[in-house]
Amino acid sequence: MDVIRLGLAGFGTVGTGLARILDINGERIEKRLGKRIEIRRVLVRDLDKTRSFDPGPGVTFTSDPEALVNDPDIDIVVELMGGLDTAKALILKAFAAGKHVVTANKHLLAVDGLELFEAAAASGTGLMFEASCAGGIPIVQTLKENLAGDEIVKMLGIMNGTANYILSEMTTKGMDFTTALDEAKALGYAEADPTFDIEGHDTAHKLCVLIRMAFGVDYPLDTLPVQGISTVTPLDIEFARRFGYRIKLLAHAKKVDDRLEAGVHPALVPYTYLLARVGGNYNAVRLEGNAVGPIMLHGQGAGDLPTGSAVLADIMNLARQTGGRCHMLDNTGFRNQHISMAAIVPPGESESKFYFRFTVADRTGVMAAIARSMAEHGVSIAQAVQDGEAGAEGVPLVIISHETRAEAAEAVIAEVDALDFSVEPCVCFRIL
Amino acid sequence: MDVIRLGLAGFGTVGTGLARILDINGERIEKRLGKRIEIRRVLVRDLDKTRSFDPGPGVTFTSDPEALVNDPDIDIVVELMGGLDTAKALILKAFAAGKHVVTANKHLLAVDGLELFEAAAASGTGLMFEASCAGGIPIVQTLKENLAGDEIVKMLGIMNGTANYILSEMTTKGMDFTTALDEAKALGYAEADPTFDIEGHDTAHKLCVLIRMAFGVDYPLDTLPVQGISTVTPLDIEFARRFGYRIKLLAHAKKVDDRLEAGVHPALVPYTYLLARVGGNYNAVRLEGNAVGPIMLHGQGAGDLPTGSAVLADIMNLARQTGGRCHMLDNTGFRNQHISMAAIVPPGESESKFYFRFTVADRTGVMAAIARSMAEHGVSIAQAVQDGEAGAEGVPLVIISHETRAEAAEAVIAEVDALDFSVEPCVCFRIL
Numbered sequence: 001m002d003v004i005r006l007g008l009a010g011f012g013t014v015g016t017g018l019a020r021i022l023d024i025n026g027e028r029i030e031k032r033l034g035k036r037i038e039i040r041r042v043l044v045r046d047l048d049k050t051r052s053f054d055p056g057p058g059v060t061f062t063s064d065p066e067a068l069v070n071d072p073d074i075d076i077v078v079e080l081m082g083g084l085d086t087a088k089a090l091i092l093k094a095f096a097a098g099k100h101v102v103t104a105n106k107h108l109l110a111v112d113g114l115e116l117f118e119a120a121a122a123s124g125t126g127l128m129f130e131a132s133c134a135g136g137i138p139i140v141q142t143l144k145e146n147l148a149g150d151e152i153v154k155m156l157g158i159m160n161g162t163a164n165y166i167l168s169e170m171t172t173k174g175m176d177f178t179t180a181l182d183e184a185k186a187l188g189y190a191e192a193d194p195t196f197d198i199e200g201h202d203t204a205h206k207l208c209v210l211i212r213m214a215f216g217v218d219y220p221l222d223t224l225p226v227q228g229i230s231t232v233t234p235l236d237i238e239f240a241r242r243f244g245y246r247i248k249l250l251a252h253a254k255k256v257d258d259r260l261e262a263g264v265h266p267a268l269v270p271y272t273y274l275l276a277r278v279g280g281n282y283n284a285v286r287l288e289g290n291a292v293g294p295i296m297l298h299g300q301g302a303g304d305l306p307t308g309s310a311v312l313a314d315i316m317n318l319a320r321q322t323g324g325r326c327h328m329l330d331n332t333g334f335r336n337q338h339i340s341m342a343a344i345v346p347p348g349e350s351e352s353k354f355y356f357r358f359t360v361a362d363r364t365g366v367m368a369a370i371a372r373s374m375a376e377h378g379v380s381i382a383q384a385v386q387d388g389e390a391g392a393e394g395v396p397l398v399i400i401s402h403e404t405r406a407e408a409a410e411a412v413i414a415e416v417d418a419l420d421f422s423v424e425p426c427v428c429f430r431i432l
Numbered sequence: 433m434d435v436i437r438l439g440l441a442g443f444g445t446v447g448t449g450l451a452r453i454l455d456i457n458g459e460r461i462e463k464r465l466g467k468r469i470e471i472r473r474v475l476v477r478d479l480d481k482t483r484s485f486d487p488g489p490g491v492t493f494t495s496d497p498e499a500l501v502n503d504p505d506i507d508i509v510v511e512l513m514g515g516l517d518t519a520k521a522l523i524l525k526a527f528a529a530g531k532h533v534v535t536a537n538k539h540l541l542a543v544d545g546l547e548l549f550e551a552a553a554a555s556g557t558g559l560m561f562e563a564s565c566a567g568g569i570p571i572v573q574t575l576k577e578n579l580a581g582d583e584i585v586k587m588l589g590i591m592n593g594t595a596n597y598i599l600s601e602m603t604t605k606g607m608d609f610t611t612a613l614d615e616a617k618a619l620g621y622a623e624a625d626p627t628f629d630i631e632g633h634d635t636a637h638k639l640c641v642l643i644r645m646a647f648g649v650d651y652p653l654d655t656l657p658v659q660g661i662s663t664v665t666p667l668d669i670e671f672a673r674r675f676g677y678r679i680k681l682l683a684h685a686k687k688v689d690d691r692l693e694a695g696v697h698p699a700l701v702p703y704t705y706l707l708a709r710v711g712g713n714y715n716a717v718r719l720e721g722n723a724v725g726p727i728m729l730h731g732q733g734a735g736d737l738p739t740g741s742a743v744l745a746d747i748m749n750l751a752r753q754t755g756g757r758c759h760m761l762d763n764t765g766f767r768n769q770h771i772s773m774a775a776i777v778p779p780g781e782s783e784s785k786f787y788f789r790f791t792v793a794d795r796t797g798v799m800a801a802i803a804r805s806m807a808e809h810g811v812s813i814a815q816a817v818q819d820g821e822a823g824a825e826g827v828p829l830v831i832i833s834h835e836t837r838a839e840a841a842e843a844v845i846a847e848v849d850a851l852d853f854s855v856e857p858c859v860c861f862r863i864l
Contacts, residue, residue: 021723136724138578146570149744291741292568299727309723312581
């Protein structure tokens, strides 16, 4: 039987997960593929570290990247080390050595994806990355193949399990942000430094990767508006609930005429929407195609076996195509053609309903002043609530606006925050 | 530019939808595929009928099946006529003429799928059927490729939009079954003869098709237990709500050791589950893999454009593989190997919690008699409710059981229905 030989760069959660799946599902995989998949070499930093799973006697561990990428007995390099420079160098060397690459590295793809696609095309090798977005959910393949004939007009995603877990705990148990974050850390859902997860950067990386597949254009990561969830308080969750919403960290992208509007923001999602029901550390992506209509994919966005399952899907996809019988390896879904820069809707021009929570001194004329500022900036008020006891910290005044430009909302906030009755900076989220 | 030439058999809802999508998304499709897709010939019964969409001057209409399948200028035959014998004959002739086939015909696939797979393999042609199950939801491809390395342990589906629409209307508006069905007919969601949809047969066809992809075995349609929704009343919907459930028509299949348990039943789904939130004419499929964990795909299960989108996905998939550069056309996801018969859990042995609604005379000893019957058959009672005014039609007595064998539930029903206090036959549904 043909054997597809893997070289793994990194043997952490996902690498171990992949090895476990090959172990327990090996027979089924052979039956479906007519080929055996074997891990041959594993690149690790510390050769002496104890491993939670032993991939078997046929596997050589090495700490030398060259030994991995130049091993003539390896067909596919599986990059699971993360980070930017070292991973990129390894992948480029793998291409140069004629090896296919499967990676889960969304950060690298977001930053240097175009360069990697060009390098893969130049060497005629495959670059697959199902595991980079939303764990086990087959979103990359769905965009690249299943919906290839659709014009995607809109994409919404909950793509960070840590952030969603924290928001879910705050919502169902009334926890504050810090307590929920500590709990997520204790459960292993959040890393020691959770900045990427809670500040929206991880979601932004995934969004950049998916935008290319969905819209065929590149939205540079450094220009993408990104807002995290660390400013969300139990008070906001409670107000959102009163108005019929749940707060979720959303990646969004949509076509506005021939331009693309995109960003990562905490947003109030109507509680009747399926997206509002995505709980715990789950992920979901909702697509809207001009033919297929709305589609939602839901599943586990992280974890050893779910993400390992996505890595395996890519390996099997490549394995089906190797051995001389293969059609062109189309890494991008657009026949590896140059991906051009998106025409971008400037973030300030993007339109949304907004939730404003002002914290103000409890005195006459406050509502009038805020309402006047909003009117002057063309922000129309849909609902307003002021209640709660006045204390030294002021009272919350919540306003839900009609559809308005983000820059108008920002102008109102800057103006009101500067007024003497403002006790704390305004907290502002989008409403879906 | 290469052209992929289609022959359509049937030009109803889905055929028209496909033609529309090729019209509006043609440019995008060419960009992704590097090939143009053109409809060349359309087989219809009545050449004089007025069409809602004109596919253009390059399309020849014919009423002769031979003219379609033997046209040397056609690469792919798209079978959208439905039905069994005529469609089967057409597909087999297409294979014999070396043409690939894309079909949405779940009934034919459920009944004669194995024979069609063998014929396609013998002629080295493709047989694709994404559109046969759950409309625009990419469930076939997901099972065949994305989750090919997973061991699927469980599958649940809401796969009939008509039935789901009726149950949703009954749930949200308190309608009775007949009123909701009439409304579905008026909106075009239900056909003049809705038997296949409401009695579960359409769902059963889809389940048989998906079981092959998910489990690699065949569950013969004529042995599959199937129960429709025509016995569901507003009273059942209301009792289900009181216990925290929504009633859905579910296809289910799961591994029990090395055997397969499957069926189509109305079932009480806990309202906190995403499946309970699938509303209107939407479809959803929930899979559980031993690696990927639970995955749910949600979208429109019918309609011209959504289903046309699935047909197009298959056409593009074949188009990528044609032209000499192709790997083996693997129609089954198991390299076209013989699909063997599933080892089946006899339906009576399948275990579930059950909802029983007895309609009984309001007299002393009724509850005792039913409870005794249940005890004798080993059915353990979890909850029981008797209320409502007693009338000539009797009072409802609802019992929720613990996990029990279906045959035990059936024995209880047969016994209690024969007792003199039973006014109407017991209504019984499974609980998820």
